[in-house]
Amino acid sequence: xxxxxxxxxxxxAALVSSAIVVSLYSLGLRLLTTAGRIPMVEPAxxxxxxxxxxxxxxxxxxxxxxxxxxxxxxxxxxxxxAQYAGYLCFALxxxxxxxxxxxxxxxxHR
Amino acid sequence: MDFTLIVALxxxxxxxxxxxxxxxxxANAMATPIATGAMKPKVAVGVAAVLNLVGAxxxxxxxxxxxxxxxxxxxxxxxxxxxxxxxxxxxxxxxxLITWLRGLPSSSSHALFGGLIGATIIGVxxxxxxxxxxxxxxxxxxxxAPITVGIVAYLATRLAYAITRRDAGKPDGRGGFRYAQIxxxxxxxxxxxxxxxxxxxxxxxxxxxxxxxxxxxxxxxFWVVACCALAIAIGTYTGGWRIILxxxxxxxxxxxxxxxxxxxxxAATILASSHLGFALSTTQVASxxxxxxxxxxxxxxxxxxxAGQIALxxxxxxxxxxxxxxxxxxxxxxxxxxxxxxxxxxxVVVYVLFQWSKRDRVxxxxxxxxxxxxxxxxxxxxxxxxxxxxxxxxxx
Numbered sequence: 001x002x003x004x005x006x007x008x009x010x011x012x013a014a015l016v017s018s019a020i021v022v023s024l025y026s027l028g029l030r031l032l033t034t035a036g037r038i039p040m041v042e043p044a045x046x047x048x049x050x051x052x053x054x055x056x057x058x059x060x061x062x063x064x065x066x067x068x069x070x071x072x073x074x075x076x077x078x079x080x081x082a083q084y085a086g087y088l089c090f091a092l093x094x095x096x097x098x099x100x101x102x103x104x105x106x107x108x109h110r
Numbered sequence: 111m112d113f114t115l116i117v118a119l120x121x122x123x124x125x126x127x128x129x130x131x132x133x134x135x136x137a138n139a140m141a142t143p144i145a146t147g148a149m150k151p152k153v154a155v156g157v158a159a160v161l162n163l164v165g166a167x168x169x170x171x172x173x174x175x176x177x178x179x180x181x182x183x184x185x186x187x188x189x190x191x192x193x194x195x196x197x198x199x200x201x202x203x204x205x206x207l208i209t210w211l212r213g214l215p216s217s218s219s220h221a222l223f224g225g226l227i228g229a230t231i232i233g234v235x236x237x238x239x240x241x242x243x244x245x246x247x248x249x250x251x252x253x254x255a256p257i258t259v260g261i262v263a264y265l266a267t268r269l270a271y272a273i274t275r276r277d278a279g280k281p282d283g284r285g286g287f288r289y290a291q292i293x294x295x296x297x298x299x300x301x302x303x304x305x306x307x308x309x310x311x312x313x314x315x316x317x318x319x320x321x322x323x324x325x326x327x328x329x330x331x332f333w334v335v336a337c338c339a340l341a342i343a344i345g346t347y348t349g350g351w352r353i354i355l356x357x358x359x360x361x362x363x364x365x366x367x368x369x370x371x372x373x374x375x376x377a378a379t380i381l382a383s384s385h386l387g388f389a390l391s392t393t394q395v396a397s398x399x400x401x402x403x404x405x406x407x408x409x410x411x412x413x414x415x416x417a418g419q420i421a422l423x424x425x426x427x428x429x430x431x432x433x434x435x436x437x438x439x440x441x442x443x444x445x446x447x448x449x450x451x452x453x454x455x456x457x458v459v460v461y462v463l464f465q466w467s468k469r470d471r472v473x474x475x476x477x478x479x480x481x482x483x484x485x486x487x488x489x490x491x492x493x494x495x496x497x498x499x500x501x502x503x504x505x506x
Binding site for chain 1: 146147148165168169246251254258259261262263265266269270273274276280281282283284285286287288289290293294297300301304366367370371374375377378379381382383385386390
């Protein structure tokens, strides 16, 4: 019959690893946003899922981001700290993804 | 029937199956980044194709299991003939094309197993199929995997939104998840390449071993690996746009944070399962995580009607391809004429399906004009000026 123990292990491993990756990346974004370096990534192509993003709209978003940056209550040092902490989060995230690649390629671990 | 001719036929069919497999499964990795605009559709399928090509060369472990175990296990150790593999492949290819036409993401491996099981029942007898193995290794994982990964994706989405949540009106930088999506979806594509091309390699190697062209217990030869890698890459690049539409927009409206959470859960589940020697269907895992992420974002809705159709497709995959495989096997038992008939009927069916698909063409250039998966409606390219309410919604 089905190996329930193996299945539980798979579910737990998937839950823990994706929670860590998603949390790290989100935290990185949050820290960058806090530091006033708000990542503005426009969609590569206007899709049906995203209602409208005209160039004027994008410019407005960028302006909003600049404004938020100016109105930031943090000191310069705090901002820098948040920014580097954000980069650290992304780096950790990248390392976990590299570990995923390592798991995919058997030549690396056999 | 000349043995070499049937071997050549099986290899050709296996490569066609590999093509439909890539074609069918582009959506697993690339539907969500296309839906959120993380990558342009053509770029996305290109990346997936390259990663599938690379992935196919990286590992031959799964191929060894297929050629050394699963299929023989499936028919209780009785030698499977090339004619049966041939018939099974016809069943699998036809079912893959039917589900593609309906835009349903169904598991290609289930279609392959179904076709082979059906062919074996007709060719050898029902006692040759180990139904308990089928239940434990194919059917039960298919029921449980989408639900568990759905829960994982749901929690991951909630986490992503909770961590990046800010006061209303302040930019939250969630667009930054688009960069992450490029990597997470690539990881899914790579793991797909290392898994799925292998199944075809395994089938071809099995046939070569059965035909006495290759030593028993040896792994796939280099030309087999190269051909399979190429076939799956071309299939991926061609892109099953209908399925991409279903996964990217038919189930729920996906935003970058959701897309990232869904892809990460898919990749994590597949990596964990294949690392622990537990084969799960990429398609089912990916669909489950899209639904989970749809439930995870406040204010988003999951189209349960579409989810139900997909689930029905999964349930039908095994029996339907088994019936078609059995039919093809019945003809193949007639001898050379039967095989010829199989080839002719298969070609006609594939031709008819392709003609059918032209009635409502779905491709990378009209992907976003289509209003709802399954219903092809042209809408205006330039959208109306957004209302205040719409503009509020844009704030990801």
